[in-house]
Amino acid sequence: MSVGIRHDDLRRRNRAMVLSAVRRAGQPSRTEIAATTGLSHSTISAISSDLIQEGILAEGKPSETTSLKRGRPQVGLTLNPEAAAVVTVVLSLNFLSVAVIDYAGQVIAEEQRRLDTLTMPRDELIGECTAIVRRRLEDPDLDLGSVARIAMGIQGITDSHARAMLWSPITPLTDIPFADILEAEFGIPATMENDCNMMAVALQWRDPDRYRDNFIAILLSHGIGMGLVLKGELFTGTHSSGGEFGHMIHRPGGALCRCGRRGCVEAYAGNYAIWRSAMKMSEDAEPVDVGDADMRALAAKAREKDGPERDAYRRAGEALGFSLGNLFALIDPAPVAMVGVSAAAFDLIEPALREAIAQTAGGQHSKSISFDTEPNELPLIREGCAIRALTFVDQEIFAPGVQARAGSGKNVA
Amino acid sequence: MSVGIRHDDLRRRNRAMVLSAVRRAGQPSRTEIAATTGLSHSTISAISSDLIQEGILAEGKPSETTSLKRGRPQVGLTLNPEAAAVVTVVLSLNFLSVAVIDYAGQVIAEEQRRLDTLTMPRDELIGECTAIVRRRLEDPDLDLGSVARIAMGIQGITDSHARAMLWSPITPLTDIPFADILEAEFGIPATMENDCNMMAVALQWRDPDRYRDNFIAILLSHGIGMGLVLKGELFTGTHSSGGEFGHMIHRPGGALCRCGRRGCVEAYAGNYAIWRSAMKMSEDAEPVDVGDADMRALAAKAREKDGPERDAYRRAGEALGFSLGNLFALIDPAPVAMVGVSAAAFDLIEPALREAIAQTAGGQHSKSISFDTEPNELPLIREGCAIRALTFVDQEIFAPGVQARAGSGKNVA
DNA sequence: GGCTTTTTTTCGAGCCTCGAAAAAATAGTG
DNA sequence: CACTATTTTTTCGAGGCTCGAAAAAAAGCC
Structure with missing residues (x-):
């Protein structure tokens, strides 16, 4: 009730x-x-x-x-830029990025670090994250009391309450409650959200004409991720961050996926899958990390002449097309943004994608479905985190419920 | 904004x-x-x-x-039962059913008719619907002025504004704006909604403990339909009634579906598909109508001994399992109600379904996913329509916006 | 400088919800 | 049977909020 x-x-x-x-x-x-x-x-x-x-x-x-x-x-x-500030933390493969953003949305400080997320032990990974935030918060130019929110974005599955990372491709570690850790460390309310969801938030903010009520952001990178906005609101699963688009089953019993299952979309369209297919390796071959530069070279070769490289992209497009079509069967078609390094090779993917989608119930009007591409995901993720955090400040701190009204930047507990 | x-x-x-x-x-x-x-x-x-x-x-x-x-x-x-009344109209294969329901939710009159929906011309189908409603409204015991809403439910795709049937398996006709037709005919606000959505509404009403925020109602009948409730609200697509679960692609290029495409879930789990498979017909064989009695006989035979009948149900379970798993990958697992004649054979379907779902990302906790069965869909659909209509009266007529308050059962235009 | 136009503030009226107190309606008790 | 305790419901004044109308403010135009 x-x-x-x-x-x-x-x-x-x-x-x-x-x-x-x-x-x-x-x-x-x-x-x-x-x-x-x-x-x-x-x-x-x-x-x-x-x-x-x-x-x-x-x-x-x-x-x-x-x-x-x-x-x-x-x-x-x-x-008023000085009314408050928020901190964004973006953790992705081998990369940690932090920014301090004022209430008006301007970046006032930032710091980035390379680290080996895949092998780092739990304490060290958590330590790096808290340390980099602490360094930014200790900046003498910053009024610590005005920092009202920390928003962290991570590649991987988060829980639906935006508290913890449950699983991530960037580390073998699982179930790290980053939001609680940061809150305990700094006494500032924090959230932990999925990177693709933050991309979607940022797209909605950047281009509300195109990305208003219903749209999809798909990350084409090592793995395949999705952020989904329905009825103007970010859609998350009931327990997790939801939208495990990359692990919808494209072909039952098909190619081996990084997640250990078979036939996932990612096992055809993830960077490692495209690479595996272009190198004529078996579909059962263990997924390997492929660098962005290698992927760009692969795309160049595929553009040059027909062959296994071009075929690999075609297969990726087919997997994406059928799965998008299945998604569209459920939610009706919507604008799509392709983000990440393989979005730069979307020209190689698109023909097969459109052909596949036209064979699905969701692709009835496949001609009218439009795709946008954005090769660089990091700025989008950060911007999404910032918007999320600032909106929280707007709604929960500067327009609070029954609690005492927030005076001069003091946070509500 | x-x-x-x-x-x-x-x-x-x-x-x-x-x-x-x-x-x-x-x-x-x-x-x-x-x-x-x-x-x-x-x-x-x-x-x-x-x-x-x-x-x-x-x-x-x-x-x-x-x-x-x-x-x-x-x-x-x-x-107060006399405060208002609503009319429900349920149109399904060869069957038309109407009920008048008082404000307290009690059925005060009803009428049912058999008709040949598959061959009926457009005018006649519309005429039958308006005529049956007119007969109920002409009942001298009924205060016509108190009838505040007509809610129609139909098997097929409706538009997201609940105005028109766009496509339906029960008739070759398309794009019939039933809501507008009924409104014009009787001067009473009307809606036209998808049957599975109404089933979901009814389940939520009947058993709010089990079916509260997130759940799925699946109609296993000639075709496969779905009603989806997320965050306590009926989920519809952006343009259509959404949830074309039955036409998600299970196997790209696979069995021939009634919709003309290949590999849809329905092409493996619809009544005609189970029949086709049990009769060892080709996957390309044209779909045929199978009566409920024949389906019950088929299920009995499948229970009796191993053979093509049991295998057909196994294949249906596999298709449903993979597709449910794909759905769960997007929205996280939720309680499922299986409704319709093949829900009575769910014991034959369940093992393969669970096996398939366990192979998907959405099936990680497949053991905990629970299924309910309800062989009879008609009462559910009617109840859903009634609840929908009565809720509308509650909210829009008895708690209106700036318009003049409704006096003694007069409708707001 | 006076007039027009547009934005912003002021002020009283009308609702709405709330808390406290009063009223209403019953069961227990001697 | 009168009286008290208890629980529900109504009444009433206070405090807030939004609104419309009017006033005030701040320009450009002639």
Whole structure:
């Protein structure tokens, strides 16, 4: 039974709405906010006055808004960058990246490190993560008290509560509760989310026209991952981060997958699978790591002339096409973004993909399905983490429930 | 941009909440409602007083509530059966069924007809549907003005706005806007929904403990259909009713499906596919209609001894298992209800199904996945339609937005 | 400088929910 | 049978919130 609406909720939700409108629009006037939210001018005036007094919003420079119209000029409202800060942590294969981001969304500090995630013991991996965050938080320019949220993104399966990494291809370790670890270490609320989900969040933020209510982000890399947005909301499984698209079964009993099963999409379309197929190795051959440079060379060779390389990409496209078609049978077709190193070879993949998808129930209008490509996943993941964390601050800290209202950057426990 | 919350919304939502609480609990006291909704006693008192005055709720017989406790006895609130009525229309293969249901959910009239849906021309099919509804509405015992909603359920694909049948296995006709037709004919708001979705709604209503937030209803009949509930809400595709589970591709290029494609789940697990396989016909053989009695005989034979019949069910289980596993890879495992005539043969299907699902990423905890069976789909579909329609009345007519409040059963246009 | 236009703020009205207190309705008790 | 304890329901005033109208503010236009 969903709970009734209390009177206090009203203000809370409308505050959140105003913050969301400002974050989305950049520097909207009160009148614009009233229009997008559907609330009255008086309400917006009252709420924004509160938010300015609390140091969350600020009035923009009137000089910038060179109004050509007559009448009182609009005053743009902006997010006060100093109202809060968030930290993003992105952990991927052999690579750790941290950024500190102010409330307005600008990166104010960052640090990156190479490390050997595949062989690192548990304590060391956790230690590296906490250490790099600590270094950024110890920056004297940063007001530690204003850091309101840490958002970590990782390649692998996370639990649906955004607390822990359950399994990951970048390390043999399992069940690491990174969110709890970071929270305990720094006393700052933290989350641990799947990289592909963060990519989807970032795409929605970057291009809301194309990626609005329903779309799919697919990571074509060593493994195959997916972030799925349905009805405008990130879709996660009931227990895990969900969307194990890469391990849908393409051919029962087929090629050997890194996960130990047979016939997964990844066993045909992952980097190692394309490589294995191009090298005419057996479908049962143990998956090997292939570097990005090798993959680019492979793609170049496949573009050059017909042969096993081109055929490998064709098989990858077929696997992706049938599985996408199966997915579309369930959710109807939607825009797709292909991200990662093999997205740069999408020209080799696309023909077979479209041919396969046309043979499925979900591919009835396969002509109209459109694909975008983005070879570089890291910036997307970081941006998604940042948006996630900032949205949390907007909604839970600056528009809190019954708890005492947050004064001057103090976090709600 | 989602819209802000107006002050009027508050009452509206809380009225809807109270109605929902009464519908769910049967005869709750005001105190119980306050507890489940989290609203204060005063608020519940005010709202229920309004609702009683408007003739929507009524106070229950105090005689029934034989209180053993001392203190003022609780007064149960009930839905006033005469506050409104809804009509359900269920159209399935060669069968049309209509019921009139009062606001409290009791069937007050019904009628069923056999007709030859497969060969019927368009006008005649539409005519039969409107005629049967008209006969029920002309019943002199029925206050026509109180009929607030018509909910139609059909086997086949419907659009996501619940307006039209797009395609159906029970007729070669396509794109019939039944909801618009019924609305135009009777001036009563109508919907047209997929049968499996209505089954899911009914299951959630009947057994909310088992079927709460995430579950799946699968229709094992001539075709294979699915109703999917995620996060407590019916999941539909973006354009269509979604969940074309039966036409996920099990084996690329495999057996011929009724839909004309190859390798669909249905081409292995639909009644015609099981029959075809049991009769040792080619996988390319044209699908034929098989009667329920024949299917029951087939199942009996398969139980009796090993042979092509048992093998056919095994293959059906395998197809269902792999596809369910693929679905579970996306959404995580959830309780499943198997409905329809072949659900009665689920004992023959289950072993191979579980074996297949264990080979998929979604089947990691396949032991814990539980299946329920329900051989008779019609009552479920009707009940789902009824709940849908009544919930609509609760929310949109008796707790309307800015429009004038509904007086004494008059509909909002 | 006065007028028009547009944005923003102010102010009173109208609702809504809440908590506290009162009223209502019953069971126990001597 | 009167009185008390107990529980449910209603009443009532207080406090908040949003809204519309009007006022104030801040420009451009003539």
